[in-house]
Structure formats: C-alpha cells, structure tokens
Amino acid sequence: MxxxxxxxxxxxxxxxxxxxxxxxxxxxxxxxxxxxxxxxASLIEGKREDDEEQMVGTVTLVYNHHVRDLSDKLTEHQHAYHHQIISALHVHLDAHNCLEVLVVRGKAREIKKIADELIGVKGVKHGKLVMTATGEEFH
Structure with a gap:
C-alpha cells in the first residue's frame, strides 16, 4: 500500500x-x-471518455426471444467480438423475455461500439452499458 x-x-x-x-x-x-x-469514481469517469483507455464493463440486454432471428443476431454479434466478450449470462425472465449480461474488456471505444451494436439490434427492448476501470491503476 x-x-x-x-x-x-x-x-x-x-x-x-x-x-x-x-x-x-x-x-x-x-x-x-x-x-x-x-x-x-471521478478518475474512472475521465478514463471512460478516453477511447484508447483499457476498460471492463457489462452490457445488459432485455429482449423478447420470440422476435424472429433476434437470438441468432445477438449470438452472431457476440461471436464477432469473442476477444472482447469474456463472459455471458443468460436468464429467462418469463415465457417471452430474456435478460442477457455480457462482460466485456477492451479499449473504451471498442466496448462502446459493441454495446451500441447489441443495444441497437431490432427487438432489444432495453440495453445499458456500464464501464469501469480494470483496477490496475488503484493498487
């Protein structure tokens, strides 16, 4: 310390x-x-604005899994960014709706792009990106 x-x-x-x-x-x-x-928190907020800064985060999505091809489209996006998406959690909320939480790591610019693309997929009801520092700068 x-x-x-x-x-x-x-x-x-x-x-x-x-x-x-x-x-x-x-x-x-x-x-x-x-x-x-x-x-x-203030220092991390500043890092979020630097597109080259290494960050970690979560992308949370709520969607109706009955929307045609939606699950396939989300899976395709996740495979396209398999280096940045390091974990995924899928929860069935009810007979129609699913919650998906993706853990992402990479440059802030990359993470924002991934989140925007996933949240923008037709049929996603709600999405949110939360980013934070990797912790290395707070020894």
Missing part, C-alpha cells in the same frame, strides 16, 4: 452535513473512505 497523506479542506457546513448523511446511508466508516471512493 502506498503512503497515506493527510490534508484539510474547507467546506460549507450544509454541504458537509449532507455529505455526512450520504456517508451514513452508504455505510462508510469514515469521511476519508467516502472521499477516496468519490475521487476514484
């Missing part, structure tokens, strides 16, 4: 009060840990 450095900040009393409430709701033990998480 790297050296810990202490520093002080000036903050409006009302803002601190709201922050303390948030910390309590989320179950943080200290303000320091909450601030570290906020800083990490």
């Amino acid at each position: 790297s050296e810990l450095i202490r520093f002080g900040i000036s903050i409006d009393a009302k803002l601190l009060q709201n922050f303390d409430r948030l910390i309590q709701q989320k179950g943080y033990a200290t303000r320091s840990e909450a601030l570290r998480d906020l800083i990490r």
